[in-house]
Amino acid sequence: MIQARFPIVARDELAPGTVLLRLRAPALARAARAGQFVHVRCGDSHDPLLRRPISLHRVGVAGADRGGLQPDEVALLLQVVGRGSAWLAQRRLGDELDVLGPLGRGFRPEPKAGHLLLVGGGLGVAPLVMLADEAVRAGLAVTLAMGTRTAAGVFPARLLPEEVEYAVATEDGSLGQKGLVTDLLPALLPWSDQVFACGPWPMLRALRRLLQLTPAKRAQVSLEERMGCGVGVCYGCVVETRHGRRRVCHDGPVFNLDDVVL
Amino acid sequence: MIQARFPIVARDELAPGTVLLRLRAPALARAARAGQFVHVRCGDSHDPLLRRPISLHRVGVAGADRGGLQPDEVALLLQVVGRGSAWLAQRRLGDELDVLGPLGRGFRPEPKAGHLLLVGGGLGVAPLVMLADEAVRAGLAVTLAMGTRTAAGVFPARLLPEEVEYAVATEDGSLGQKGLVTDLLPALLPWSDQVFACGPWPMLRALRRLLQLTPAKRAQVSLEERMGCGVGVCYGCVVETRHGRRRVCHDGPVFNLDDVVL
Amino acid sequence: MILPPNLSVELAPNHKQGLPLRNPVLTASGTFGYGTEYAALADCQRLGAIICKGTTLEPREGNPQPRLHETAAGLLNSIGLQNIGVRAVVAEKARIWAGWQVPVLVNIAGETVDEFARLAETLDGVPGVAGVEVNISCPNVDAGYVAFGARPETAAAVTRAVVQATDLPVMVKLSPNAPDVVEVARAVEAAGAHSLSLINTILGMAIDLRRRRPVFARATAGLSGPAVKPIALRLVYEVAQAVRVPVVGIGGIATTEDALEFLMAGATAVQVGTASFANPRAAADVVDGLAAFLLREGLQDIHDIIGVALPGRVPEGGLT
Amino acid sequence: MILPPNLSVELAPNHKQGLPLRNPVLTASGTFGYGTEYAALADCQRLGAIICKGTTLEPREGNPQPRLHETAAGLLNSIGLQNIGVRAVVAEKARIWAGWQVPVLVNIAGETVDEFARLAETLDGVPGVAGVEVNISCPNVDAGYVAFGARPETAAAVTRAVVQATDLPVMVKLSPNAPDVVEVARAVEAAGAHSLSLINTILGMAIDLRRRRPVFARATAGLSGPAVKPIALRLVYEVAQAVRVPVVGIGGIATTEDALEFLMAGATAVQVGTASFANPRAAADVVDGLAAFLLREGLQDIHDIIGVALPGRVPEGGLT
């Protein structure tokens, strides 16, 4: 875990209110694992007071094209939903972000899993892309299923490693299959060894229902909760699990789906 | 009095920590009088909470060169002393400032005054330059005496109307006469009809002592006090006068030196 | 056809004429002067009501400098009730107010029960004065003042005296510095107050590191602004459950969302205070924002949200 | 030769071994975990002391979500004392602390006087535990807890029981929600507390506009952070004048300047709480900042500034 200020070296507005930031952050890039997150200061004043948790979206690696990321760079994918995210999205090239991370326990593919199915609801795709990057590099087969309301929210295929099989659903049918991301899964699940998901609670619930039909499939999900400290000291971010209330920031954000009380 | 957001169209660092901002602010430029001030928001959050009072330094006028100001432009001269001023000084071209103004009662040259003596201590020169601009335009003779600690703080002569007689004192002697601005006055006072001053309290006290020797000379001084509202409702900014506690923002900032309890 | 939502509230239902307001957004005493200063800028006439600067029998010079100190999202003030005195208010200000659409309440502060009564008497029947707000809670003047608001008995005594001295609607403003605010509220209601407003500023302090002394000559000062909002909201929520007269919420209200929180917590109206310094249009913006909120939520009347968050109330249309 | 200034303070002068700290900067309970979580980042060993998460006899699951709500420069929390229980603290954490330079105090919370005593007893003589901080003031658990801190008699009863049950230095943490904090402080001192710390969080509230309900299941929650600093400082200033035992200031401290205000207002030490969330190095930065301040001002000892702003003290070297 480090705390430092890292400069913004690229900024790209993927859709209105969705911004891709690249930071030059060697120390972070080296330490980061897919599924972990950073806790970012949003301003220099006491208002807003708390940092905001943002998933590690990608890290650059020498010799691998990860959506144009240079080695030593870290990418964050942001959606503006309130004051903190708006402040972040307004930063400009050269501005520095005060970042604490990498934090939490990331995704843990099983050693014997050869084909990973990643399921992203909306901006839940953010941490999955880094998992896809790593899995492809490790020679695994990866399918990414993503669902959003409309085409504008779909993560651009051109930014994914070309080895990734990409399936898209939009609620309004403006891109890919019309419907929810979970509608895509019956066709994809049979081919996968392990499932990794990030998205809203209803999506996770639907996923669990689907998996109950094929109990052998194991799934890990990345959860979100309001955070205070981000490092496990305040007990602000707990979720209900079968082992009691667990801290998203410290015991997660990635949990075994089976353990989570949805 | 108006409240609006005006864009920064020029930004110039005159010395470390001293920044000259030009805003395109037609409504403000039209209404402003020398000695008045604006109350400026420093950030979008509740911290810092209050606006900061900044003197109107200059306004652009068609056909008159006022340090390069275009008509419709307003200039502010800022010194970084804390969080609010630091925030203002960090703004960039195109950023907008939330400005309330023009506020307060400005300088009031007497109709029969032909030669004005302006006395500025440090950044106290800020509102005096606008008075100089207006007086020169009205055909009056103007002497500006300015004192600072060292050469870096001296307002650049090139930015003054060339009709202005400029006398400078620095405490370390690095520019102009070595000493305080008030040391310049014995030579200048005899030629002046009316005195206008802005600067720290010790300077104002020294000025009063000098003027007691020539009781006929009338002086107006611009005072500073911590402000809440800037418009006269909170009674936060009062100074002691011979007529009781008066609000700097509403009854001033310019007072007759005789009325002020120093 | 969509009707514009009804924002009007009644702040003195137990008073013979009542105190009907077009909307539930008032400006707080000491933060909006006499309404005249901001008149050019913020359209005061659109507000629910204006409450003028705290007024005493004689003009007061107030406390020496410093009087203001900024804190994180807050403001400490020690003005000490500088004001022009009730006679000048009647002679110079009420005359202006009489021509206004917006009702103006005079905030009064006395050093003795009798002074409160004389203030109320002086304002009785003055054209332009729509009511009084009784400040039993100003923390920046000598002992006498704060003591009234601290205890139920003294607070009730002041209230009784004022209600007897005037036919005007009487709003009593509570201090958050009382050991038991709810008890004071109950006592003031029983003594005849037509409505309650809270909170006045919270006692706070700052140290001047250079001088190594309290910033303020009186050491403590009154804290206001967004910093105090959660505390004010909690007190309003508690008092609203304890009394039947309308409660007016004050404390850190800067936006429509802030005002909605107070209304849902049981306030019939709100006052915007310190926020006006940063945004002179804050109160007017809240009026617009409340109307927009009701429209968006498909509600017809501001009463549909007043008190919905109190225990035992089922929020109509609220997602639970 | 310029000697490095002396920052050390004694937090239990009336205790037989005392509680000497290298410097007056502690971390506040519930905001620094067990000291282990931040260990990699902020150099905890340089702090004056660490106070661990509030500890109960049995492990607790705490309150349901939501538990946190951000306000202007403040944080409302309703954690509800989720913790691993005192046995796990002794078995798992104290063992680690025993190898540390920095002393660790265990913050304890009981539902009965007897529970407090048993907690204190359990910690007595445990290597790695340097003292206890008695939390008679947590606002987020059922009535029992808050009541102890609200009244002088109950606060004193808890204090007496704890002091009798352990040979460790006992710091008692006061609630700002007591009707009369100074009275509670006096009672707790008389009951044998070796030092007092204040403030715990202030009761506050927020409304969820979408659900039209209080954000928190328990309606109210505890407010902390820079927003409360002026209030905390005022209470410390009042309590420091009323007692002789050391007072530890808490509430919104984020910077060296904040800490200096509390020290000048009479605190012998300070605790950094919520500020650590935004800046995990906040407490360590304050240690450095205090040393730098003393050097700059030409002072040799932190005691040269402790209490200088109290009434009747002439500030040495202070510009007045």
Ligand SMILES: Cc1cc2nc3c(=O)[nH]c(=O)nc-3n(C[C@H](O)[C@H](O)[C@H](O)COP(=O)(O)OP(=O)(O)OC[C@H]3O[C@@H](n4cnc5c(N)ncnc54)[C@H](O)[C@@H]3O)c2cc1C
């Ligand atoms: C582990 C983790 C990883 C995340 N990764 C990303 C990411 O990669 N990209 C990204 O854009 N966002 C991510 N988020 C979400 C992001 O942290 C929030 O959107 C952000 O904190 C909102 O802050 P704000 O100040 O913009 O909004 P606020 O003003 O704080 O909130 C705006 C609105 O959203 C609601 N809201 C926001 N977050 C929550 C929540 N968690 N629970 C309930 N209501 C909420 C608020 O109640 C409010 O109505 C992540 C969150 C977590 C916990």
Ligand SMILES: Cc1cc2nc3c(=O)[nH]c(=O)nc-3n(C[C@H](O)[C@H](O)[C@H](O)COP(=O)(O)OP(=O)(O)OC[C@H]3O[C@@H](n4cnc5c(N)ncnc54)[C@H](O)[C@@H]3O)c2cc1C
């Ligand atoms: C009528 C008027 C006109 C002004 N014109 C200008 C101008 O043209 N250009 C300009 O740069 N500044 C001007 N000022 C001063 C400017 O308002 C302050 O420097 C600014 O408010 C400081 O804000 P800050 O947040 O930067 O500093 P803060 O962080 O608020 O304060 C920094 C330090 O300065 C001290 N301090 C600042 N102002 C005062 C004060 N008034 N009294 C006592 N202590 C104080 C604080 O106590 C603190 O130690 C003017 C002030 C007034 C009243």
Ligand SMILES: Cc1cc2nc3c(=O)[nH]c(=O)nc-3n(C[C@H](O)[C@H](O)[C@H](O)COP(=O)(O)O)c2cc1C
């Ligand atoms: C500068 C200032 C002056 C005030 N003067 C008065 C007053 O004269 N009478 C009064 O009852 N309250 C006075 N108050 C208190 C406010 O009316 C209000 O109760 C308090 O500030 C809390 O609201 P806010 O947080 O919205 O400002 C004053 C507050 C401020 C900031």
Ligand SMILES: Cc1cc2nc3c(=O)[nH]c(=O)nc-3n(C[C@H](O)[C@H](O)[C@H](O)COP(=O)(O)O)c2cc1C
């Ligand atoms: C998330 C959180 C959890 C807390 N838990 C405890 C606790 O277990 N025991 C306790 O005595 N105080 C607890 N506190 C109170 C703090 O120790 C401190 O008294 C308070 O937050 C004020 O200080 P601050 O403004 O610096 O945070 C907690 C505070 C927060 C924000």
Ligand code: FES
């Ligand atoms: S955010 Fe503090 S424990 Fe998770």
Ligand code: FES
């Ligand atoms: S700043 Fe409010 S009266 Fe002058």
